[in-house]
Amino acid sequence: MPRQKPKILLSEGSSLSSREAITALGLAGHRVELMSSDPMCLGRFSRFVSRVHRAPASGADPDGYLAAVIDVVKSHAIDALLPVHEQAYLFAAARKQLPEGVGVALADFEAFEQVQSKASLAELLMRLKVPQPATEVVRSAGEFANTRPYPFFVKSAFGTASTGVWRANDERQRDALLQRFEQRNAFAEGLLVQAAVSGTLERTQAVFDYGRLVACHIYRQVAEGPGGGDVLKLSVVSAAVRKTVERIGEALVWHGALSFDYIRDSANGTPYFIDANPRLVEPMNAWLSGVDLSGALLQVSLGETPPAQPDGRANVVTRLGLMGLSDAARRNNRRWDVLREAALLATRSGRYRGAHEELVPLWTDPWVAIPLAVVMVRLLFTPAAVARLSETTVAAYSLTPAAIHRLSAWQHSA
Numbered sequence: 001m002p003r004q005k006p007k008i009l010l011s012e013g014s015s016l017s018s019r020e021a022i023t024a025l026g027l028a029g030h031r032v033e034l035m036s037s038d039p040m041c042l043g044r045f046s047r048f049v050s051r052v053h054r055a056p057a058s059g060a061d062p063d064g065y066l067a068a069v070i071d072v073v074k075s076h077a078i079d080a081l082l083p084v085h086e087q088a089y090l091f092a093a094a095r096k097q098l099p100e101g102v103g104v105a106l107a108d109f110e111a112f113e114q115v116q117s118k119a120s121l122a123e124l125l126m127r128l129k130v131p132q133p134a135t136e137v138v139r140s141a142g143e144f145a146n147t148r149p150y151p152f153f154v155k156s157a158f159g160t161a162s163t164g165v166w167r168a169n170d171e172r173q174r175d176a177l178l179q180r181f182e183q184r185n186a187f188a189e190g191l192l193v194q195a196a197v198s199g200t201l202e203r204t205q206a207v208f209d210y211g212r213l214v215a216c217h218i219y220r221q222v223a224e225g226p227g228g229g230d231v232l233k234l235s236v237v238s239a240a241v242r243k244t245v246e247r248i249g250e251a252l253v254w255h256g257a258l259s260f261d262y263i264r265d266s267a268n269g270t271p272y273f274i275d276a277n278p279r280l281v282e283p284m285n286a287w288l289s290g291v292d293l294s295g296a297l298l299q300v301s302l303g304e305t306p307p308a309q310p311d312g313r314a315n316v317v318t319r320l321g322l323m324g325l326s327d328a329a330r331r332n333n334r335r336w337d338v339l340r341e342a343a344l345l346a347t348r349s350g351r352y353r354g355a356h357e358e359l360v361p362l363w364t365d366p367w368v369a370i371p372l373a374v375v376m377v378r379l380l381f382t383p384a385a386v387a388r389l390s391e392t393t394v395a396a397y398s399l400t401p402a403a404i405h406r407l408s409a410w411q412h413s414a
Contacts, residue, residue, distance in 0.1 A: 006079035011087035013043030024294040093407035103301040105256035115276040134195040207296040215296040217286035225323035235316040284358035319355040329383040
């Protein structure tokens with residue numbers, strides 16, 4: 001008898017990471033179900049999705065969202081719950097409330113706390129002697145106004161999709177940020193101030209089985225899109241970075257997906273780690289390079305002990321078509337730019353020459369033509385709508401500061 005496929009529930013369906021996890025799992029023969037606060041979420045439009053379950057947004061109503069997830073897991077006999085975005089942090093806080101028997105790969109809440117907060121991550125990297133840019137945590141206006149070299153970055157304690165990050169190039173921009181932070185009482189949570197490093201942005205993704213590295217992939221940002229996201233990626237192989245990621249996962253006894261961003265210094269090649277995401281991040285460049293991150297996460301979620309996957313192929317170029325269109329729209333707010341970018345994508349020419357589509361793969365999943373067409377029409381009618389599109393999407397899956405405090409309350413009550 002052929003082995004029955006597990007019933008898989010993804011924690012949300014709006015993010016790019018969710019859309020790519022759907023593709024990777026679908027190409028491996030799986031069908032998935034989604035939780036979503038948006039009935040028309042990006043993930044709905046896929047032949048690999050069997051059902052979308054409505055739920056409140058996890059950031060706006062974490063209690064309501066958790067109750068909806070628990071109900072779906074019980075009533076639909078879900079075998080594996082895969083947190084594809086910040087819901088991983090929520091599930092870690094509510095681990096004891098999740099139904100027994102559902103497979104979910106989560107590190108301890110205390111381990112999440114060390115990578116979810118920017119300040120805690122800086123302390124972890126310092127303790128493990130992992131290179132990072134010159135970093136300090138400031139908790140007052142006076143500390144923030146201290147003299148330091150320009151440019152530098154300022155990061156809020158928590159942020160997603162590159163939100164909560166500001167760059168100060170001179171004293172005027174620093175003072176404008178100072179006024180903004182004082183008005184919002186931002187110093188109460190602590191702000192991370194980090195020196196700028198000249199180099200290329202690279203991202204590394206990994207899956208761990210209680211501290212044992214199961215899969216790891218690295219890619220370089222070739223072209224930046226809205227909000228600091230990626231339009232074009234290039235797969236990279238680095239034994240040194242893989243070893244560093246393995247060391248961090250071992251120290252945290254990490255279980256599940258864990259990702260990092262770092263800047264590779266253009267002068268000496270040192271990888272300076274700057275951010276962490278305790279979740280799966282856009283796994284299709286890895287899939288197309290020969291590393292199955294989504295499959296590895298599914299296996300460890302089901303309690304299996306998969307062997308470590310080898311490095312994938314280097315120099316695999318992938319693109320995110322929707323991000324490319326949004327990038328064209330935001331540059332000059334002109335319809336012609338959007339049409340020109342669409343033509344380049346359709347003909348795989350210009351900067352997209354030789355790049356494989358990872359976000360909206362029309363040939364393998366034709367239903368993605370629907371959201372692609374909707375976004376195209378909206379950008380043609382109102383090119384400036386790109387900002388609103390991004391804000392609406394992020395709100396559907398991100399955790400707000402109020403939600404994060406609620407998770408801490410769950411943990412304390414437990």
